[in-house]
Amino acid sequence: MKSEGSALRLRGLTKRFDRLAVDALDLTIRMGEFYALVGPNGAGKTTTLRMVAGLLKPDAGSVSIFGIDALRDPVAAKQIMAWVSDEPMIYDKLTPLEYLEFVAGLWGIEPKVSQASAHELLASLGLGPHLNERCEGFSKGMRQKVALAGALVHDPRLIILDEPLTGLDAVSARHVKGLLGERVRTGCTVIMTTHILEVAERMADRIGVISSGRLVAEGTLTELRQQNGHTDTSLEDLFIALVDVKVEAA
């Protein structure tokens, strides 16, 4: 069941590099919601999420995470969220367990709690036989799973994922999707960017379509279809129609 309170609230979020990357973006994600942010390359998805995670400073606007002003009190905001990028952030010379111990230590989690959680997470992601091997020999998929386990070991309330399924095989992708679905069922909020529209279609409670740094459409799949006057269209067709419209309008 989705709570009415907001897990993430962005108002007027703006970031400019050489060109405007995010253009006064307003976005609200409800507690316990699985939200998929889709859009063409260079639309501003990753920039938006990096600003939410505290990796980029916005030029303007506000970021509120469970009521915490993330720009004013970043440490408190970071305590309750996790960030997973498409490039796994792990150390080659650490084993998955050592990595999770380090992450849990950074988030100040009790060792007894984090150790049990680490073993459980790694086992559920199929990394049980590799607990004590250094990550340097791992495939991209295994590294991504270690990074995901690291993001979940401190039990975040908001999980931000940027293309988490890139490079994963079908079995690994199913593991990851299963784990994320399970987290959402226990009340966690997930916001994810993806180019795999089928994943967004099947997993997300709501979908936001972003183009040229602005949110051009938002809602459940049904709502998106209704907004665009189609009743039996795939997300891919809707996406292309929305992005094309936006490009033409620009």
Added chain:
Amino acid sequence: MSSATWFARHELRLAWREWLAMMTGGRRKRTRAALIGLIVFAALMHLPAWAVIGRFADLREPLDKTSAIVLTSTIFLAFALMLSQAIESVTRVFYARADLDLIMSSPAKLATVFSIRIAAIALTVSGMALVLSTPFVDVLVLEGGMRWLAAFTVVITVGLTAAALAIAITIALFRLIGPARTRLIAQILAAIIGAGFVIALQIAAILSYGTLSRFAVLTSDAAASFAPEADSIVWWPARAALGDVGTVLILLSASLLLLGIVMTIFAPRFAGTAASASAHAVASRRGRGLRPFREGSRQQALRRKEFLLLARDPWLMSQTLMQLLYLVPPALFLWRSFSDSSTALVLITPVIVMAAGQLAGGLAWLTISGEDAADLVATAPLSPTSVIRAKIEVVLIAIVAVFTPLVAALAVLNPLQAAVTACGVLIGATSATVIQLWFRVQAKRSQFRRRQTSSRLATFAEAFTSIGWAATAALALAIPTVAIVSGAMTVAILAATWKLSPRRA
């Protein structure tokens, strides 16, 4: 165009671009500035070269034994350093996956391709040696005549020989001990070969003459009495450097022949060795076994991670072992001084302070800039200040752990000198660390070897402040009033570095 010529051009282009990237820090806009800087630096280098080597310009055949020993030892020292560099280069080529898959899956003849790669290594080693030796040879030519131009050929000869031996040694290590141990052993070997000759001379000087100066051994009567006769093959490199055309041609032919033999024997094995090394490089290694997660603060978690990664860093060994090896003679000197209240003991303070600064700079780059999971640490609930503080603590703890035994031993002999040395170590290490902090760039730990290229200014500032604090510590013991001037100058260098640093804002 034959595949050999094509591949040779490809290798030369890669080598040129790598060199250019090293000089410009990977920024193409800096190419002109880097070239001007290089020319100015090379011009300036003629001054110290003149001070060091100018007095030898009048040497002519027949050489007296002492001159022959000094000249031959200098050439041998250059050979040892080139061999050390070449072993490291060859090991790096073996363990880098790079284009290996592409080459091995192509229809090109592998023996030919890898012969060219071996030749490229030899060319790179010789080319770098030529660049570094140019100011010295220039001084000799200007002061002693055109005959010294032959010294350039000696440098090439030594470079080719070093590269050939490095390839033979490294492939032999693979055969003997396997890819798992070769990387570590080759790095240790490279460090020992690079530093070993100077250290051996210094140790002999300490034991025989109670001084750290290696010239005491080279110019001693004992060395002259052990040296072979004037017509010995041992002096051929020295004779060649002096312009004996016949000897130059013999040595050049011999080095080319050696390289040819190495290419013929080892090129077919190069591919297999490189394949097994790169396969090993991506194979998983087991950790220390399961153990309970440890308690501690967030900063402790960061420090533990940094210590673990430093201990497991595959390239740290070769980068710092040579610095640590240079501490052996001062340590021996110190030990000898327990039974001899030599005033020359003061010499070890600047050596220790200088080594601390250099070591701290390397460790600081690894911990501060070489963060492989920068996003993870940035999204952790810690303030950036506490992250940086934890990383600086790791550097200083490592420095204290390495240098405490030396300072403690010194304290028994001379407490005042120990106190000055301890202060010098801490100030030198802190200076090197803050310079790395001001010039930090996000990089992978595996880019450690190229840390000097990210900022030339930081590299020079680190070197000059290390030298400055070493001189200040020595002067504090000998002429305290002058130490104030030296210290003030070093602080000024540090302040100017801060002013020019990109992090000042």
